[in-house]
Amino acid sequence: MSTAQSRSAVGLVGLGHMGSVMAHHFLASGREVVGWDRRPEALQELAAGGGTAAEKLAEVASARVVISIVFDDDGTRAVTLGADGLLEALPPGGIHVVMASVSPALARELAAAHEARGQHLLAASVFGRPEAAESAELLINCSGPASAYAEVEPLLSVLGTPRWIGDEPAQAMLVKTMGNSLIHTTVEMLREMFRFLKAGGIDEQLAKELLIDTLFPGPIYSGYAQRYIDDPSSAAMIDMARKDRRNCLEAAHEMGVDLPVIRFLGEHDLP
Amino acid sequence: MSTAQSRSAVGLVGLGHMGSVMAHHFLASGREVVGWDRRPEALQELAAGGGTAAEKLAEVASARVVISIVFDDDGTRAVTLGADGLLEALPPGGIHVVMASVSPALARELAAAHEARGQHLLAASVFGRPEAAESAELLINCSGPASAYAEVEPLLSVLGTPRWIGDEPAQAMLVKTMGNSLIHTTVEMLREMFRFLKAGGIDEQLAKELLIDTLFPGPIYSGYAQRYIDDPSSAAMIDMARKDRRNCLEAAHEMGVDLPVIRFLGEHDLP
Structure with a gap:
């Protein structure tokens, strides 16, 4: 995959209701989406919609920016720190955007782990019911490194209205x-x-x-x-x-x- | 005082902040205001603004419709059931509009007392901060006899937006x-x-x-x-x-x- 392709691609971990709507919007905006989910039917749906179904979680890190939106702290911790997880797979400079509602303490912990590898974590919390997701009107509050926010802002704008609110990854949560x-x-x-x-x-x-x-x-x-x-x-x-x-x-x-x-x-x- | 004068007059018991603003709006709308308050300075202010200061509470009942807006249940009970109070002073058919925030139980009790004399009580509760009172933008929820509401609606419209919400006097409270x-x-x-x-x-x-x-x-x-x-x-x-x-x-x-x-x-x- 060339660098140019990587830049227009986004990785997506978690293809539940919110994740699949996001994949749809990213694909519609002309981006490549490499997605992963535990459930094969979610992967099939992504492929049917024009995305790339990753066979292994680590493959989503072929994109420089990976969004995770899984159920809770345990799930987010597993896809980040677990075997085959984002911490191992992302290149230096890679950005992990956590869009699940996780605890402020976990956002802090994972941010430190990414920084130790030269990667960045951006916490991006979302307000908006499913209808707001469908119509790309989510309110997205982001915190973490300002430079990481600047890089992903155009991507998040596809989903609604992003806003950077501070340096600390816990703040968005x-x-x-x-x-x-x-x-x-x-x-x-x-x-x-x-x-x-x-x-x-x-x-x-x-x-x-x-x-x-x-x-x-x-x-x-x-x-x-x-x-x-x-x-x-x-x-x-x-x-x-x-x-x-x-x-x-x-x-x-x-x-x-x-x-x-x-x-x-x-x-x-x-x- | 002729019947015609009585009909365009309104009695007002309680000339605190809200009462004095109401007196101002009624006077500005061309109505006569006969007001009473325990405090002589409030009466002087009413007279200076063109209203009629009653020497005794009962005089406000020269108007067929009397609004009371005093501090609490005790105050409202005193001006209604006490010596020289509205229950004694109002003529049959007279309407007592309670605009203070009183207990639903008191609204019910006073309504029964008035009905026993052939008078009517309309509970009219107000939402709006002082600025809304000044600009005549109060929300006024009224409950009690629909006929009494029909009679006072034009009067209350001078203060904001009145609405009738039900027969029971307790409901507005x-x-x-x-x-x-x-x-x-x-x-x-x-x-x-x-x-x-x-x-x-x-x-x-x-x-x-x-x-x-x-x-x-x-x-x-x-x-x-x-x-x-x-x-x-x-x-x-x-x-x-x-x-x-x-x-x-x-x-x-x-x-x-x-x-x-x-x-x-x-x-x-x-x-």
Whole structure:
């Protein structure tokens, strides 16, 4: 593979829902995508869409920039530090963009490991529901070396609006985990509001019009209020959200910051 | 006073900040305002602005519609049921519009007392900071007899946007007290967010841009975030807010609804 080809290629580890939408956007922008996933069917889908399915994880490092977006800390650690992983495979100067929601502590640890090899880690956390991913309107907060950000900014712009927020790799993940905690609290407040007003004879649609659309417009409050109205069970916590909340509380503990409401929600598994 | 004069007059009990701004708007709209307050200086100010200062509370009932906006339940109870109060003074068909934030239980109790005299109570709760009052952009949620609302709607339109939300006098106060609880929770979440991100090297202005202006735009989140940035001590609870939260939790208890986060904030006196 020539250097010119390498520069227009991107490696992609993790072809789940978000990863496969990203692959689609990169391919549509004229880039080559070398992707890897544990699941053969995900690789087949990538190849069918015009991408290159890597047989081994290390092959994605034929691109100078590799994005990983896998489920959690364990998965991200495995594809980075494990056998056949990115740390071994990336060339000096290579950039690993971590787009999964991982703990700030792991972002720091992996960044140090990459730097020791002359590689760079850029933490890039994403806000946006699947529809925002489909329409390339993700908000992407990045932290890590400014030079690495400058190199990947055009790539991330294909997915939405990237922004560099600081030198420390943990920072993008602090923003992500706090944003998710604000979202969880929103969902619990919506549940308390709807139950309270319903008991007073005010139905959900009217409650949304009176309090949410007026005082709390915007994607999270109005969006989740409508989802609750359509299906109250959609407001329950899921494992990925619980993981993000644990990451938030662990980071707060490490930094010596008390988060009373977020801790209360965690202790009571709310919403 | 002729009937024609009475119809274009409005009684106003409570000439504090909100009451005096309301008097100003009513006078500017060409209405006569007969006002009363415990404080002689508030009465002098009303007279200086073209209103009529009542020497005794009962005189405000020369108007067929009387608005009361006093500090709390005790104050509203006193001007309604006390000696020389509105219950005695209002004629049959007279309308008492309660614009203070009172407990849903008191709204129900006073409505029953008025109905027993052939009078009507309309609960009208207000959202909007002082600037919104000045610019006549208050959101006014009303509950009680639809006929009483129809009669006072033109009057309330002078202050902002009124809306009738139901027959039960408690309903407007349920909306108000829950709205305030959502605001208190917002302020606490902003405090937790700012402290957490600051510890990670992300300053308040950047935090607001990344999480609030994107995911939580709107008057409450963006407004209070800016107030916190300008002066973190402005985010502390005040007695009036504590009173509103107690009203919310008492109403929830009466209705058999659990509000875990609002209760937690109350027990820990947060924010």
